[in-house]
Amino acid sequence: MIKEINYYKNDMIEFMKGMIPIRAISPDMGGQGEWDRSRYIKKFMESMGFDEIEEVNTMDDKGYTRPNLISKYYGKNRDKTIWIAAHMDTVPEGDINLWKYDPYRATLIDDRIYGRGTEDNGQDLVAGLFTIKAFIDNNIRPDYSVGFMALSDEETGSKYGMEYVMDNYSNFGKDDMFIIPDAGNEKGDEIEIAEKGILWLGLNVMGRQAHGSRPDLGINSNRILFELSMEVDRALHGLFSDQDSIFIPPYSTFEPTKMFSSVQNINTIPGSSSVYFDMRILPRYGIDEVLKTIEGKVEEYSRKYGVEIKIEIVQKNDPAPKTSENSPLVINLKNSIKEVLGVNPKTVGIGGGTVAAMARKKGYPAVVWATLEPVEHSPDEYCLIKNMIGDAEVFYKLIMKF
Ligand SMILES: [Zn+2]
CATH class of the missing domain: 3.30.70.360 (Alpha-Beta Plaits)
Known part of the structure; x- marks a missing residue:
């Protein structure tokens, strides 16, 4: 029997609970970087059955190794890869007195998981990983390869994260495309395709x-x-x-x-x-x-x-060229969102500042999309489990449409 995303609900929650206590704050914000958290994620990746797992790591100006995990599950055709890229790092907790819940415990209450980084970018890091896990466990090879990136340094400029990966990972195909699930609204009906x-x-x-x-x-x-x-x-x-x-x-x-x-x-x-x-x-x-x-x-x-x-x-x-409304990536994403979430998504441009621009500058189509509560960077940050599952279902459908 085919395992649906919902089958993994408890595993997703457990994975999040294990990840949130492992801090991943940039040294520029007083933390120790993403190394420990990346070992946790890599261990899970190794258990999943990816065809490739690579690290594209670099050392920052303070001497910390900044890890970037890049894994691939081959499609029937390996020329093209649909990438899901999430970031491991979080901002600090800020004023601890403003928190009701321990920012580093991942407290589960009803449909919410509270903790720093549970939403930004934990929710879709977990969603992306389990999307691919579902393909692997069901032994389904999509038409094109599916890639997953767990990146460093998003909150402090991505010099050691996405930017470094775009310049130093050597296995991109010329028709690759990127899903960056790191911004969005509560309905999940906003797809960002351009930045100022x-x-x-x-x-x-x-x-x-x-x-x-x-x-x-x-x-x-x-x-x-x-x-x-x-x-x-x-x-x-x-x-x-x-x-x-x-x-x-x-x-x-x-x-x-x-x-x-x-x-x-x-x-x-x-x-x-x-x-x-x-x-x-x-x-x-x-x-x-x-x-x-x-x-x-x-x-x-x-x-x-x-x-x-x-x-x-x-x-x-400088602004990156916008990703076309008519690209298969945008059209397939729109239809997947419609089918899974029952909303009618619109394409938008924003004031700038996501890692999607780094992919667009290299000529790749990139969409920024997720279903998010407006709580990133705030005290008592949380993610909705239904958003984590829903986003994974959208990714799954989207990959199947190619
Ligand atoms: Zn983020």
Whole structure:
């Protein structure tokens, strides 16, 4: 008799219960990395009967080995692999007093499992593994190979995780495709197929400090910065104003966020002031065009006031090409979701920042999809067991449709 996903419900819960106490926090966030957790997952992978299990590990700048587990179950045709890629790392628990449940115990209550990382990304790490376990146990070879990745470093930028794997794993086929089950809503009807480019940039104005009563002896860096930043804001919104309804919101965003000046008191004219912008830019624009506009304004203001103004680029991520709504991956996923969850999924674009962009930049179609409660990174994070099962059923159906 064929084993359905639901057959594994208790095994999935047990696997989660074993995983959550093994912390996997990035050294950049004060943890020890993913090594111990990866041994737990690898041991399970070895028990499953994959055709290949590989590690694409690297050492980070603090000397920790950052593991990436990559396993494959062959299809009838091995030229193409459908990858499910989940991450092992979690953010820290934060303020422990805000938790009712032990973040590192995986407490089961009704349909919920509480604990840090149970949802992000535990739920779909478990769902992905058991999807493939069902194929193996039932001795069903899908038409194409199915791959599973347990990745490091997602919460701190993926340099040692997805990005490293995309550059260093040598067995990708040119027609591979990626499912990244790491974002989504409660209904499971949102498929992310595009991301905006990201530019985080600081403007620093160097004026001249003086006593608050003698502005004539100084140059007030705040005033210049206020004017400049409003000018930059207006210019960017004017020049890069296109809309694309797939995105939420449908336009590029240019937001002044963090700011500070060199004075903490009221009675000093500041000699140095900074503002940072968080910009999310539609894929149709090049980030360099945006940068050029900013540089033009900075030069103008620097000349006008005779001051030095520095541009600091904190993060610059060109947008990846979007995955087509008409790709078989998107169409098959839509139909699988419809059949399993009974909802009508829509494709969306977001502000940027998932590992899917790293696959898209290499030319692979990639979808970001999962059924998730809005509790990732919060105290008393939990996952719904029905979402864990439902997502696995969707993956199973999707793979069968190829
Ligand atoms: Zn995540």
